[in-house]
Amino acid sequence: QVQLVESGGGLVQAGGSLRLSCAASGRTFSGNIMAWFRQAPGKEREFVAGTFWSGGSTISADSVKGRFTISRDNAKNTVYLQMNSLEPEDTAVYYCATTFGIVLPTTHLQYKYWGQGTQVTVSS
Numbered sequence: 561q562v563q564l565v566e567s568g569g570g571l572v573q574a575g576g577s578l579r580l581s582c583a584a585s586g587r588t589f590s591g592n593i594m595a596w597f598r599q600a601p602g603k604e605r606e607f608v609a610g611t612f613w614s615g616g617s618t619i620s621a622d623s624v625k626g627r628f629t630i631s632r633d634n635a636k637n638t639v640y641l642q643m644n645s646l647e648p649e650d651t652a653v654y655y656c657a658t659t660f661g662i663v664l665p666t667t668h669l670q671y672k673y674w675g676q677g678t679q680v681t682v683s684s
Contacts, residue, residue, distance in 0.1 A: 569678030591658030
């Protein structure tokens with residue numbers, strides 16, 4: 561089983577930046593895809609961005625394109641989410657998740673392993 565631990569969340573003013581980290585350990589070969597999701601109170605968990613450990617293309621939700629960037633450090637088994645120009649609407653618990661596949665899925669039901677989440681709060 562793979563363990564995922566997120567960090568880097570916090571409180572930031574609108575327009576500010578945060579960088580989230582997700583460290584994978586254990587049976588990391590259980591997934592070749594890493595993704596970030598977020599869930600705001602009363603809303604469904606939504607896809608933010610995803611990438612393959614092997615590199616190649618990444619996918620980002622339209623709502624964060626141009627502001628958020630997903631990256632990875634294979635040597636550290638860590639995936640990052642750089643979040644710039646944050647808006648109050650970005651306030652949510654952010655989760656990283658992993659799965660195995662050929663096509664990067666954007667629905668949370670297709671991910672098997674999840675981290676515990678990290679809170680991001682953007683004040684106006």
